[in-house]
Amino acid sequence: MTAIRNNWTREEIAAIYNKPVLELIYQAASVHREFHDPQEVQVCTLLSVKTGGCPEDCAYCPQAARYHTEVKVQKLMEVNEVIEKALEAKESGSTRFCMGAAWREVRDNRDFDKVIEMVKGVNSMGLEVCCTLGMLTPEQAQKLKDAGLYAYNHNLDTSEEYYDDIITTRTYKDRLDTLSHVRKANISVCSGGIIGMGEQEDDRIGMLLTLATLPEHPESVPVNALVPVEGTPLEDQPKVSVWEMVRMIATARITMPRTMVRLSAGRVRMNLEEQALCFMAGANSIFAGDKLLTTPNPGYIKDQEMFQQLQLTPRKAHKEVVA
Template sequence: MTEVRNNWTREEISEIYNSPVLDLIYRAATAHREHHNASEVQVCTLLSVKTGGCPEDCGYCPQAARYHTDVKVHKLLATEEVLQKAQEAKDAGSTRFCMGAAWREVRDNRDFDRVLDMVKGVNNLGLEVCCTLGMLTEEQAQKLKDAGLYAYNHNLDTSEEHYKEIISTRTYDDRLDTLENVRKAKISVCSGGIIGMGESDSDRIGMLHTLATLPEHPESVPVNALVPVEGTPMAEQPRVSIWEMVRMIATARIIMPKAMVRLSAGRVRMNMEEQALCFMAGANSIFAGDKLLTTPNPDVVQDEEMFQTLNLIPRKAFKGEASVKFEQIPG
């Protein structure tokens, strides 16, 4: 049985990451089958509930106010509209619904109160409800938990060493502090990163090392390939190869065997065979729908065809978690 460890060294992770790719896939596929049903893939939906106008300077993000992109700024959506989108996502087969707001951090105001109402509503639909709202205090995390939040996404993006090349408006420690606040509130942690931002293999290994040596592994690790957007500093970055994605997914699967490894942004540029390699390497979650916040994503029909061809079955919500049962949240 693949051991769950939190004391990985960078050297050990580097050795895994750099092993011959077919051996790496085989080892990851073995670890995957020890801890998961390899035929199951969770289908998630990500909705931008507040778009654009963000004061941060993340080099990859078209929602930063300082960049000139085609993103149309819109204020926080109405709760009813969000709940309708969540119901549509559930009807289309999603079991996790994630709401993203282009904020630097959560502020205690009416907008946050509305997000809490959205969380209650989505939870009451029986979906795993996730949010990504920027930095979060311990008290705010507890409010989200009390409203029924299941998971919180806050990606590390890259290694600590490369981080300052990507973002200057917050620090790596700010990211880690938010993850700690989420953990204290007993909310499931979703944290991964993006490859293709000019980082080295050593940076990719460094990010995985940070995640795998947290006191508890994230329950969810999204692996994103950069989708370059015109108007951002990273608009000209070359496409990430499938083998780079496979190495990241397989290494994450081996060193964090119980986590959901999410094949996230960048799927739109992959054919079915490339995605199948990612599932073989241990990915067991995708985001469905035609958009990931503001960047394109494969449509539902394509994904249904892929699931049929590869004999994949959608994973149920709250699976295998005796301690986390769905409960209605009043209000």
């Protein structure tokens, strides 16, 4: 039986990450089967409820106000519009609905009150409701929990060492503090990062080390491949190979066995066989729908075809990991 550990060392994680790739996939697939049904994949939908105009300088993000991208600034959506979108997502097979707002942090104002109403509405539909709204205070996290929030996403993005090359408008500690507030409010933690931003392999290992040595592992770890957007500082970054994604997913699966590992951004540039390799390596969650906030994603029809081809079944909402 694989033990759940929070005392991984950098050397141990590097040794896993750098294994011969077929051996790595085999080990990850074995751990995956201990804790999860390998035919089951969680289907999540991500909706941008407030788009663009963000004051931060995340180098990958087309929603930063300082970059000249094609993203048009849109104010916070109305509650009834969001509920309609959640219903569409549920009817298309999603069991988790995530709402993203391009804010640096949550402010206690009418917009936050509206988000609370959105959370209540989506929760009442039986969906796992998730938000990604930037930094949170402990009080705000508790308000979201009381409204029925199931999960909160706040990505680390990269390693602590490389972080300042990507973002200067908030610190790594700020991110870890938000994760701590979410955990203390008894909300499920969703936190991962992006590869392909010019980081070294050691930075990828460093990010996994931070996640795998948190007091409790995140319940969900999204692994994103950068989708370069014209107008951002990272617009010319080369495409990440499937083998780099496989190494990240497999290492996350081995070091955090209970965690849902999400094959996230960048999936639109992967064919069926490449996605199948990622599922074999331990990914068991995807974002569905033709957009991830503002970047393209495979459509529902394409995903339904993939599920049929690979004989995958959508994971039910609110299902706990048994082992």
